[in-house]
Amino acid sequence: MLLSCQSGQAVYELRHEFGTSGWIRLARERSRDLVRFLDREFGLIAELTAARAKTFTLGDVLAARAESRASAGRAIGRGRSLENALEELVKGLGLAYELRTQFIGRNGQTAPCDLAIPTAAEALVVCAAKLFDSTGSKLTDAVREIEEMAEVRLPRQFVFAVVDGIGWLSRRADLRRIHALRLSQRIDGLYSLAMLDSFAADLTAAARRVGLTVG
Incomplete structure (x- = not known):
């Protein structure tokens, strides 16, 4: 989710919703609003629940990197x-x-x-x-x-x-x-x-x- 918050799409969505893309500050000062937003737009709760039960491998990391390149292609x-x-x-x-x-x-x-x-x-x-x-x-x-x-x-x-x-x-x-x-x-x-x-x-x-x- 850290990487998701730093991705291009998430940055612009944050700026559009909160007037700032500074997610660390938002997490400190408006944590509930930020969590609600991330859950609504990106399925935060479901993603974290699934991640807690999963063991990550190097293959998962490489797949995530490939997905970022695929996102550029989709743009x-x-x-x-x-x-x-x-x-x-x-x-x-x-x-x-x-x-x-x-x-x-x-x-x-x-x-x-x-x-x-x-x-x-x-x-x-x-x-x-x-x-x-x-x-x-x-x-x-x-x-x-x-x-x-x-x-x-x-x-x-x-x-x-x-x-x-x-x-x-x-x-x-x-x-x-x-x-x-x-x-x-x-x-x-x-x-x-x-x-x-x-x-x-x-x-x-x-x-x-x-x-x-x-x-």
């Missing part, structure tokens, strides 16, 4: 799941698209995007899909990509961004940078996973404005 999978959700949405609208590409904008410049409609070479709508359950430089890189999309875009091109994941809670300055792009109308929409219906409506309207046929 990548979660990011792909957001892209998959957007892909299914675009398919449902009957629009042509390309995934994870570079679209062409002003003066022949290019910028990365996770979704280009109808093609990267003749993009009329582009979208960034950024879901992170852990923090780090990748989030800042994601913001730079969205800023680059806003910089390169042509006046007739629509730029949308869908961001989600608990990792953003520790990068609020980065979130503010993306929000500033929306406030200044340098991008045309900013959404979370819970707002996909709004994204679908705005995407439909944008597609029709640029002359694309929506199914």
Whole structure:
């Protein structure tokens, strides 16, 4: 459980619940609240009960280390799941698209995007899909990509961004940078996973404005 409290996911869950990731201080000052939280979110009591009756071997330690690496793989999978959700949405609208590409904008410049409609070479709508359950430089890189999309875009091109994941809670300055792009109308929409219906409506309207046929 010590290792669980220090894992990336647990750190962000603690910060979200208590406003701090300092679990040692929480254990000293709010032990009951911390135990209730860990039991609710991670099954603390059941895990400890099972652990007390078990004899641990080197194999158990190695398996735990392998699980931490698998968790990183699942985080990548979660990011792909957001892209998959957007892909299914675009398919449902009957629009042509390309995934994870570079679209062409002003003066022949290019910028990365996770979704280009109808093609990267003749993009009329582009979208960034950024879901992170852990923090780090990748989030800042994601913001730079969205800023680059806003910089390169042509006046007739629509730029949308869908961001989600608990990792953003520790990068609020980065979130503010993306929000500033929306406030200044340098991008045309900013959404979370819970707002996909709004994204679908705005995407439909944008597609029709640029002359694309929506199914």
